[in-house]
Amino acid sequence: MNESLTAVRPEVVDFVAAVRARLADLSEDEREELVGGLDADLTELVDDRGVDALGDPAAYAEELRAAAGLSPGVARLRAPIGARVTGWIDTVGERWHRLVSRDGVRPVWEFLVTLRPVWWVIRAWIVVEAIDVWWGGAPFTIVPSITDGIALGVPVLLAAVVASVLLGRRRFERTWLRLLVLTGNVGAVLVFPHVADHLEWRNQTDTGPAYSKGWNHGYNQASSDFQAETLVVAGASDGLAFNGQPVINVFPYDANGKPLTGVQLFNENGDPLVLNKNMATEERKSITYPWLRSGAGVWNVFPMPVGPWLDDPNKGFRDDIAWFSPTPPTLPVSPVAEVRPVSLPKGPR
Amino acid sequence: MDTTQLLKGVLDLAVLAVVDAEDGYGYDVLRRLRAGGLTEVGDASVYGTLRRLYSSGALTSYVVPSDEGPHRKYYGITTTGRAQLKQQREDWDHFSATVTGLLQGVAS
Numbered sequence: 001m002n003e004s005l006t007a008v009r010p011e012v013v014d015f016v017a018a019v020r021a022r023l024a025d026l027s028e029d030e031r032e033e034l035v036g037g038l039d040a041d042l043t044e045l046v047d048d049r050g051v052d053a054l055g056d057p058a059a060y061a062e063e064l065r066a067a068a069g070l071s072p073g074v075a076r077l078r079a080p081i082g083a084r085v086t087g088w089i090d091t092v093g094e095r096w097h098r099l100v101s102r103d104g105v106r107p108v109w110e111f112l113v114t115l116r117p118v119w120w121v122i123r124a125w126i127v128v129e130a131i132d133v134w135w136g137g138a139p140f141t142i143v144p145s146i147t148d149g150i151a152l153g154v155p156v157l158l159a160a161v162v163a164s165v166l167l168g169r170r171r172f173e174r175t176w177l178r179l180l181v182l183t184g185n186v187g188a189v190l191v192f193p194h195v196a197d198h199l200e201w202r203n204q205t206d207t208g209p210a211y212s213k214g215w216n217h218g219y220n221q222a223s224s225d226f227q228a229e230t231l232v233v234a235g236a237s238d239g240l241a242f243n244g245q246p247v248i249n250v251f252p253y254d255a256n257g258k259p260l261t262g263v264q265l266f267n268e269n270g271d272p273l274v275l276n277k278n279m280a281t282e283e284r285k286s287i288t289y290p291w292l293r294s295g296a297g298v299w300n301v302f303p304m305p306v307g308p309w310l311d312d313p314n315k316g317f318r319d320d321i322a323w324f325s326p327t328p329p330t331l332p333v334s335p336v337a338e339v340r341p342v343s344l345p346k347g348p349r
Numbered sequence: 350m351d352t353t354q355l356l357k358g359v360l361d362l363a364v365l366a367v368v369d370a371e372d373g374y375g376y377d378v379l380r381r382l383r384a385g386g387l388t389e390v391g392d393a394s395v396y397g398t399l400r401r402l403y404s405s406g407a408l409t410s411y412v413v414p415s416d417e418g419p420h421r422k423y424y425g426i427t428t429t430g431r432a433q434l435k436q437q438r439e440d441w442d443h444f445s446a447t448v449t450g451l452l453q454g455v456a457s
Binding site: 008033034036037038039040041042043044045048060061062063064065066067068069 | 360374375376379380391392393394395396397398400401403404412415418419420421422
């Protein structure tokens with residue numbers, strides 16, 4: 001009796017275990033069908049030709065699989081990443097189409113499909129607007145500016161719309177193109193809230209006649225700065241506001257339309273009307289300083305002087321020492337030199 | 350010429366023929382194939398083929414317990430397997446005759 005046949009050789013046990021591991025993706029039954037009895041066969045093989053005849057368990061498992069006709073399983077596992085991604089997209093697409101072809105959903109979906117060109121235009125706008133926001137070309141307007149004027153914004157937007165529509169009208173077969181279009185669409189949807197948040201909607205509505213266009217622009221720019229500032233300044237929402245926007249400064253005029261200085265404002269309860277103390281003016285280079293009473297700041301006196309912006313997180317944004325610097329705070333120039341006189345029916349007072 | 354590609358096409362036929370001659374376990378079938386001249390056949394290919402033919406119903410399988418060593422898994426041919434063997438044998442005869450004829454035509 002051949003002594004080595006009394007048990008399975010340890011090398012064979014290891015080898016079969018390794019082969020079994022390579023077949024882990026198969027079902028229990030399939031795997032057992034493949035490796036069942038293998039230890040007996042391999043033990044005899046080793047007896048005949050030595051341990052070296054076992055070879056590489058991975059290659060062995062591959063050969064076993066292929067010969068057993070389980071190669072489709074291997075092919076699926078080993079498919080190029082591109083084919084797999086295409087498969088995923090197709091699967092999701094099919095499920096989606098099955099979902100929307102249900103009786104209740106179908107009319108809604110068909111209606112939405114007719115709106116696809118609208119989306120093509122919107123996504124182009126979102127992308128250009130996102131570039132605008134990213135480049136930081138404030139103010140952010142409905143028509144993207146890219147640079148300071150809208151000179152570059154309009155052609156870029158038109159080009160983006162044309163490209164987007166051309167893209168929308170085509171059907172792509174190549175995996176990376178499909179993935180690119182898919183990513184682009186999802187990205188546009190995700191970026192939209194961010195873009196909408198940055199938009200300066202006021203620019204479209206606020207065309208107050210008393211303000212010059214330049215002032216309006218400056219105001220918007222300042223409020224854009226403020227929006228950035230609100231992220232770091234606690235209590236930034238305190239203080240006087242107009243149309244939901246914090247007021248930076250107040251310019252009183254008398255009934256004859258002449259600018260006034262040192263006007264103290266109170267509300268109906270006698271409480272001082274104060275601005276947001278952390279409100280910066282344009283580009284955060286300057287900030288309002290309070291009038292003084294016995295050396296202490298009084299915050300409801302207008303117009304407020306404008307002095308240097310100190311970007312010191314420990315001291316705050318302004319320092320009284322600024323009054324004694326070479327460039328002390330000064331009263332700002334009124335937005336308009338004079339406004340038209342006003343009166344009550346019986347004449348002023 | 351790399352005969353492994355040719356072998357893939359006729360391995361089913363060869364395995365069926367060997368098992369038809371006499372029931373056998375994996376290594377036994379392999380040994381008989383090699384003895385018959387298919388020296389390049391890989392053992393995993395033979396085992397895999399046996400499993401596949403068993404799955405498709407061409408072969409039947411039974412385990413022979415062994416006191417001295419691991420149990421052996423024997424394969425025998427079924428009626429389906431015999432029909433398949435007959436069909437494939439005819440296909441092979443036809444195919445090889447055709448190719449032989451072609452080669453002789455080229456040679457002359």
